[in-house]
Every structure is written in C-alpha cells, then in structure tokens.
Amino acid sequence: xxxxxxxxxxxxxxxxxxxxxxxxxxxxxxxxxxxxxxxxxxxxxxxxxxxxxxxxxxxxxxxxxxxxxxxxxxxxxxxxxxxxxxxxxxxxxxxxxxxxxxxxxxxxxxxxxxxxxxxxxxxxxxxxxxxxxxxxxxxxxxxxxxxxxxxxxxxxxxxxxxxxxxxxxxxxxxxxxxxxxxxxxxxxxxxxxxxxxxxxxxxxxxxxxxxxxxxxxxxxxxxxxxxxxxxxxxxxxxxxxxxxxxxxxxxxxxxxxxxxxxxxxxxxxxxxxxxxxxxxxx
Amino acid sequence: xxxxxxxxxxxxxxxxxxxxxxxxxxxxxxxxxxxxxxxxxxxxxxxxxxxxxxxxxxxxxxxxxxxxxxxxxxxxxxxxxxxxxxxxxxxxxxxxxxxxxxxxxxxxxxxxxxxxxxxxxxxxxxxxxxxxxxxxxxxxxxxxxxxxxxxxxxxxxxxxxxxxxxxxxxxxxxxxxxxxxxxxxxxxxxxxxxxxxxxxxxxxxxxxxxxxxxxxxxxxxxxxxxxxxxxxxxxxxxxxxxxxxxxxx
Numbered sequence: 001x002x003x004x005x006x007x008x009x010x011x012x013x014x015x016x017x018x019x020x021x022x023x024x025x026x027x028x029x030x031x032x033x034x035x036x037x038x039x040x041x042x043x044x045x046x047x048x049x050x051x052x053x054x055x056x057x058x059x060x061x062x063x064x065x066x067x068x069x070x071x072x073x074x075x076x077x078x079x080x081x082x083x084x085x086x087x088x089x090x091x092x093x094x095x096x097x098x099x100x101x102x103x104x105x106x107x108x109x110x111x112x113x114x115x116x117x118x119x120x121x122x123x124x125x126x127x128x129x130x131x132x133x134x135x136x137x138x139x140x141x142x143x144x145x146x147x148x149x150x151x152x153x154x155x156x157x158x159x160x161x162x163x164x165x166x167x168x169x170x171x172x173x174x175x176x177x178x179x180x181x182x183x184x185x186x187x188x189x190x191x192x193x194x195x196x197x198x199x200x201x202x203x204x205x206x207x208x209x210x211x212x213x214x215x216x217x218x219x220x221x222x223x224x225x226x227x228x229x230x231x232x233x234x235x236x237x238x239x240x241x242x243x244x245x246x247x248x249x250x251x252x253x254x255x256x257x258x259x260x261x262x263x264x265x266x267x268x269x270x271x272x273x274x275x276x277x278x279x280x281x282x
Numbered sequence: 283x284x285x286x287x288x289x290x291x292x293x294x295x296x297x298x299x300x301x302x303x304x305x306x307x308x309x310x311x312x313x314x315x316x317x318x319x320x321x322x323x324x325x326x327x328x329x330x331x332x333x334x335x336x337x338x339x340x341x342x343x344x345x346x347x348x349x350x351x352x353x354x355x356x357x358x359x360x361x362x363x364x365x366x367x368x369x370x371x372x373x374x375x376x377x378x379x380x381x382x383x384x385x386x387x388x389x390x391x392x393x394x395x396x397x398x399x400x401x402x403x404x405x406x407x408x409x410x411x412x413x414x415x416x417x418x419x420x421x422x423x424x425x426x427x428x429x430x431x432x433x434x435x436x437x438x439x440x441x442x443x444x445x446x447x448x449x450x451x452x453x454x455x456x457x458x459x460x461x462x463x464x465x466x467x468x469x470x471x472x473x474x475x476x477x478x479x480x481x482x483x484x485x486x487x488x489x490x491x492x493x494x495x496x497x498x499x500x501x502x503x504x505x506x507x508x509x510x511x512x513x514x515x516x517x518x519x520x521x522x523x524x525x526x527x528x529x530x531x
Contacts, residue, residue: 041496048399048404049403049404050404075406077403077404077406079407080404080405080406082400082404084397084400086394086396088397089398090398091396101405102405104305104308105308105405105407106304106406142438203323252286270338
C-alpha cells in the first residue's frame with residue numbers, strides 16, 4: 001500500500017501540486033487522471049522520489065519514504081518497477097539485456113538463472129523470441145511490453161506506469177492495460193497509473209484520483225465515475241458526445257435514468273449505431 | 283549568477299559520484315566499455331593529427347631556420363619539444379574534447395531526455411556513480427596513453443616529412459632528438475594530459491547529465507560542452523605552464 005499525505009510541490013513561484021492525499025491499495029490498479037499540466041506526473045515523480053515534495057509525505061507500507069535516508073530509499077526503490085511514457089529502454093542493449101539489467105545489478109544469480117527469469121517475464125508479456133532485437137527494431141507496443149518486463153523482472157511490490165498508452169493504437173492500448181491489470185492481480189502489486197486514456201479508466205480503474213490544476217478534485221472507482229456529479233470530472237472524462245452517450249447508456253442500464261438535462265428521446269434518436277441499434281432492426 | 287550556479291552544481295555532481303557501487307562487476311564492465319569508446323574510438327583521429335602535426339612542424343621549422351650557423355639537428359630538437367610540450371597534450375586534447383567530449387554529452391543528454399537516467403534512479407542506482415565516474419576514470423586512463431602515442435607519432439611524422447622532402451637526413455634527425463633532451467618535459471606533458479582528461483570527461487558529463495528539453499537541447503548542450511572544455515583546457519594549459527615550467531617561475 002502507498003499513502004500520500006498532503007503533498008505540495010512548488011517549482012519557483014508556481015505551485016504544481018497543492019495538498020494532495022490518497023491511499024493506493026495493493027492488488028489493484030490505482031489511476032491518477034487529469035488534463036495535461038494538472039500535476040499528475042509531478043505527483044508520480046514525488047511518489048517515486050524523483051522530486052522531493054515541499055510539504056507532505058509518501059508512505060510505502062506505512063514507512064515514510066520522504067523521511068528516509070539515501071540507503072533506505074535505495075532499498076525501497078529496489079521494490080519499485082516503473083514503466084515510463086517513452087519506455088526508457090537502453091538503446092545500446094538488446095531486449096534481453098534490457099530486461100536482464102536489474103538482475104545483473106541487484107542479484108548474484110548465475111547467467112543461466114537470469115536468462116530463465118528473463119524468458120519467463122518476456123513470455124508473460126507475450127514477447128517470446130524478441131530477445132536479440134534492439135529497441136530500435138521493435139514497435140511502440142513491444143517497447144512498452146519490454147519496459148513492463150524490465151519493471152517486473154525483480155518482482156516489485158510497487159509498479160508505476162506513466163501514461164502506458166501514449167502513442168499506441170486503441171487495440172494495443174487495451175492489450176497493455178489488460179497485461180498491467182493481470183500482473184497487478186497475479187503478483188499482488190500496488191500499481192499506480194498516470195493516464196488520460198478513458199478506455200483505461202473504464203477498463204482497469206479500480207481506484208481513480210482525478211487531479212485538476214494541482215488539486216485532488218475527485219476520488220472513486222470506475223463504477224462510481226459514471227454517476228459522479230462533479231462537473232469538472234464529467235467535462236474531462238466525457239468530453240465527446242460519443243462518450244457522453246456511452247455514459248448515458250451505461251446509466252440507463254444500471255438505473256433506468258440518464259444524466260443531466262438530456263431526455264431519453266434525445267439519446268435514442270441520436271445517430272449512434274455502435275451504442276444503440278436502430279429501432280426497426282432485429 | 284548562472285556561472286556560480288553551474289560551478290556549484292558541477293562540484294556537487296563530482297562529490298556525489300563517489301559512492302559505493304551497487305555491483306562492482308557491472309561498474310567494471312561499464313569502465314571497460316568506456317575505455318574502449320574513449321581510447322580506441324579516438325585512436326584513429328589522434329594518430330592522423332599527430333603524424334601531420336609532426337610533419338608540418340618539421341617543414342615549417344626548416345623554412346624558418348635559414349642561418350647556416352644553426353645545425354640541421356636543431357630542427358629535430360624543436361619538433362621534439364613542441365610536440366611533447368604543446369602539440370601532443372594540448373592540441374590532441376582539444377580534438378578529443380570535440381570527439382570524446384561531444385559523445386559523452388550527447389550520450390548522457392539522450393539518456394536524460396529519454397528518461398533512461400530516471401529509470402536507473404528508480405531502480406536504486408546512483409546514476410552519477412554508474413554513468414559519470416566510469417567515463418572520468420576511463421578518460422584518466424586512456425587520454426594520457428593517447429597523448430603518449432601522439433608524442434611518438436608526432437616525432438615520427440616529423441622524421442618522415444624531413445626525410446621525404448630532403449630537409450634533414452634520418453640519422454641527423456635521430457641525433458637531434460637525443461640532444462638537450464629534458465625528461466621533465468614528458469612528465470609535464472603527462473601532468474597536462476591528466477588535467478585535460480578530467481576536463482574533457484567531467485565538463486561534457488555535467489552538460490549532458492543536466493540537459494533539459496529535447497533533441498535541440500542535446501545538440502546545444504553538446505556544443506556548449508565542447509566550447510567550455512576547450513576554453514578550460516587553454517586556461518589550464520596556461521596555468522600549468524606558468525606553475526610548472528622552471529623558466530616561467
């Protein structure tokens with residue numbers, strides 16, 4: 001479990017994050033969502049220790065990470081895996097070498113044992129046979145999966161994913177999302193994901209923290225988000241008419257009602273064949 | 283004020299480089315990799331420059347020594363001393379600042395921009411120790427070696443040009459090389475090489491490590507690293523000459 005308490009981060013005279021608190025539980029995907037510039041990446045970097053918060057603290061399983069000294073922080077960091085927005089693979093190393101890097105650095109296992117573990121995680125992320133390829137030779141989705149394999153190779157307790165779907169097509173995004181979710185449950189990891197991908201929110205958002213201009217605006221689950229009356233959240237999540245319709249259809253299914261000032265006829269008359277079959281068609 | 287800020291950050295970077303390695307074997311591997319990159323990677327250009335500098339020195343010295351009272355062996359003495367004292371350490375290191383320095387700055391800059399340094403930090407690795415220290419140690423090991431090679435090749439290039447153009451016979455050149463030889467000159471050149479090696483590796487590492495932005499900023503940082511390294515090499519060259527050469531004291 002990770003707990004952030006009253007985090008504040010200031011750059012120069014600009015406050016980026018103001019008094020953000022939240023609890024991120026193990027075995028579930030904890031999403032931080034918000035518009036670009038809302039402070040979600042800064043919050044994540046404060047959590048992993050890349051930035052020092054000006055106020056507040058971050059607790060890993062009850063221990064204050066912020067108050068720790070260098071060597072204790074290093075011990076916690078060994079339990080952290082992180083998937084970066086741009087994958088952050090080492091260009092000069094092959095897929096196998098990239099994934100093996102944490103094992104080389106932190107274990108005394110034999111090469112054979114390390115290779116077995118590398119193959120195991122590559123298989124887990126569906127990358128069998130890609131061992132000898134360089135990052136420049138694989139697709140964006142594969143890079144993300146290699147980065148994910150590297151992040152989990154040491155069996156971390158905490159997994160951070162910064163925009164895991166950025167630059168990926170919807171289908172590949174879904175594959176990555178499901179993979180993260182499966183791994184989270186399988187290894188009982190506390191997973192924190194920064195995203196503004198609405199598919200991810202609905203697909204894997206066990207717990208969602210919505211940031212607005214550096215503040216915590218809303219917190220809940222992907223089920224609760226449908227019924228939220230927070231205007232800023234609704235404007236952000238259901239920005240397009242398509243998503244608004246999707247939300248209303250879901251509400252209709254669950255409660256028999258739709259949101260806001262819209263009426264049922266308006267929704268059903270809309271030309272939205274994906275959501276609503278035409279009335280005369282079987 | 284930026285210059286003081288940069289000096290402070292540079293000194294802090296140097297201080298934080300010294301920490302216990304997480305895995306000595308991995309650090310050794312990285313050191314060997316850097317030795318290969320800095321040493322063997324620059325050997326070709328150093329060899330070419332040294333041979334031609336020696337050759338040009340011989341021809342130009344002969345051109346200026348018009349008095350029949352000065353023996354031809356003096357050409358060899360002048361070439362030897364200019365190559366050992368100045369050309370081999372200073373000129374070669376200025377070239378290396380361009381070759382190795384820009385490589386170090388752009389490599390670290392690219393790692394910073396593509397979040398590879400952040401990835402290492404999150405793994406619990408001291409990136410200053412893992413990424414910068416091996417580069418500095420490799421430079422301290424390989425650059426004096428390259429300077430020594432440059433000295434030998436420069437003097438040999440001078441002989442080659444002298445004999446080929448008929449300016450000076452080989453035997454006279456060889457005799458001249460041994461006349462009035464001061465062994466301290468070689469030590470002085472190696473002292474300079476160590477100081478310059480530290481500048482060539484640490485200054486570009488600083489500019490690369492702290493780069494912010496994208497590809498354009500990496501290019502700018504790389505250029506700035508080379509310019510600053512060259513200026514520092516020239517300043518250090520003057521200070522060391524003033525301090526260590528007996529005639530200057």
